Amino acid sequence: MSSPDQLDTAAIIQFGSTSVTLLVAEKAADGTFSQLDYLEKPLPLARDIFRTGTVSRPVMEQAAAILRDFRQTLGEYAVPDANLRCLTTNILSEATNHEIFLNRMQVAGNVRVELIDDGDMTRLIYQTTVRLLKSNPDIANGNTLVSHIGPGNTRALHFIKGRINAYSSYRLGIFRTREAMALESGPAQQLAYIEEQIRGVVDTLATDYSEAKPDYHVFIGTEIQSAAPLIAKPKQGASFITVKQLEKFTESIAAMSADELVRKLHLHYTGTEGITPALQTNLALARRFDDQVLVVPEGDFQRDLLMDLLESNPLTQTFQDEVLQAAREVAKKYKTDHKHAEHVAKFAQQIFSDLQSLHSLDARHELLLRVAAILHETGMFVSPREHHKHSLYIILNTEVFGLSARDRTLVALLARYHRRYNPSPNHADFSELSREDRMTVIKLAAILRVADCLDRSHSQRIRKVDLKREGDTYVIETPGVEDTTVEQIAVNGKCDIFREIYGYEVLLRTP
CATH class of the missing domain: 3.30.420.40 (ATPase, nucleotide binding domain)
Incomplete structure (x- = not known):
């Protein structure tokens, strides 16, 4: 012990x-x-x-x-x-x-x-950025674009006054580029080849954020953060580097042998392999955005990442708010009924909390349920007919800030099952889940269905509910609304899995 x-x-x-x-x-x-x-x-x-x-x-x-x-x-x-x-x-x-x-x-x-996975990495990059924002009020209150060049992917996060405004990910990474140029020998040839390899993705990223017009461009990553203090002495939690300074440093790094890189940057030999493509990619982005200065946070990226994984609560209230806002932006893009979605999310959260002792799920699952409520009708953008299936497809293929690929799958399946069609082993995405995740989907889908029924008319006429358990009946009282016939019919038609999972019939009544 x-x-x-x-x-x-x-x-x-x-x-x-x-x-x-x-x-x-x-x-x-x-x-x-x-x-x-x-x-x-x-x-x-x-x-x-x-x-x-x-x-x-x-x-x-x-x-x-x-x-x-x-x-x-x-x-x-x-x-x-x-x-x-x-x-x-x-x-x-x-x-x-x-x-x-x-x-x-x-x-x-x-x-x-x-x-x-990508969602986890995005959260960690977000936390690194938040630390920088706290140490530098000018950047925190400004229009800030954050770029992270990772080993396999590049991520961009756009902040306005310290809050996430947009997020995207691209298939451009240090080691994708490095292996593509492995046969190029001299420093000049390497730099030219790197620039050729990354041009397409850099142009796409720049186009995606062409309207952002950031006041500050923050660059995050193992290589750029290890090099930055050698280029410009940090102040207010970051190094402020001009494009010309980075150009000169990158050219000098490209001309060095592995032994020289180990001595200069205190890297191990495998760590030296990505330094040139990393610096060149950051430089290409800075040039494409016509940056005067690059802002690079102070600190050891890898060590800070491990500490964040060890000590941070990924579901702080601020982070949850960012995830929910990102989901709202997706819903807005697909022209969903905003008032209905928020109403369903509110009721779903209330029922989730009330049934905590029965489902034993945690705060992460509550967040996924709320996101699913916000996005459950995105498929209406394609067609009202079988819109639950269209919602599944849209969510599976849309990045949502703060959600991992596994999270997105769970959210997509909740949207898929918010109607009367029950989960089945014959459904591809559902059958591929672990047993634990399949049960999670069923538990949350049961709650989402009830919450959706409570706004069956999309009019938000039921403003408040009180929840009670009486014997084998789950009573939902609706103060101020006497006739809930429409909602009760909806409950009777699609809440069979609620009865199977939680053991209660659902009854709506006026107190």
Whole structure:
């Protein structure tokens, strides 16, 4: 049994694009963490994935050996297994044998290994930006575009006065570019080839945000943040770098050998592989936006990322508000009935809270339910007929800020099942879920259906409800509304799964 002191230590291991990192931290009484140890060992994961589409056997064995070494270190710090998280970079999903890699690491380290996806990375980039905004009031109160060039993807977040205005992701990354130029030899040829490779995506990103006209352009990422202090001394939490300064530095970096890069930037050898394409991509973006100055947050991107994963609550009220607002922007794009959607979301949240002891779901699921309520009628944009199926398609293929691919799938299925058609093993997207996620969809769909029925007329005539359980009946009282015949008929027609899951008949009545 763990001692109280042991419960105050925690750790996180991440298999990144070029290395495996371990952060060991101690938890203070106020819930914050302070670093006890930080270790990093090189692993050419991205090189394998973008060069061959798989993780090779030697790299997999190297990763397993590193994990075993890190587990030994954790034993010295007496970190209990319950306080250890083990994660992999989101680019691992592009390897055809990624499930084999995850299983191999689980066996080697006797620990569950999670795959970070694009939604998770976006949240972490958002948190990095929020820290910068807090340390720099001018940027916080301005019109700010944030660009993150990752190993496989580029993300853009547009803030106005500290709140998310738009978000998008692009298939442009450091190691996609690096492997594409692997045969180019000299520095000049490499820089020219990189620029050619990235031009299309850079132009698309610039076009998407052509109306933004940002006052500040913030650049985030492992490579640019490691280089920035060498170009301009940080102030107010960031380095402010001119385009000419970055051009000069990038040219000097491109001409260096791997040994020189290791000495100058304090990188391991696999880490040097992405530095030139990373700097060149950031430079291309800055030129395309005609930036005078690039703002690069102070700090170690990788280390800060691990600390955020360890200590942050991903569902802070501000973050939830950003996710809901992003969903509203999607709903607006597809011309949904805004008042109806918000009304359904309000009732769904109330019923979710009232049934907490029965469904045992958490705050994340409550957020997904509210997002699904906002988006459940997006399919009407295509056609009222079978609009639930159109909603499924639209949500599955639309990025929503703060939602992972798995989250989007759950939200899409809730929209798919908000009508009377029940989940079936024959439905492709539903059948591919884990048993746990299938049950989550059924539990939440049952709630969404009841909430939708309460505004069957789309007139918001039922303004308030009081919820009671009387025997085997779930009573929904509707103060101020005497005739709920229309709503009760809707409940009777499509709330069979509510009865099956929660064991209650649903009855509407006036108090």
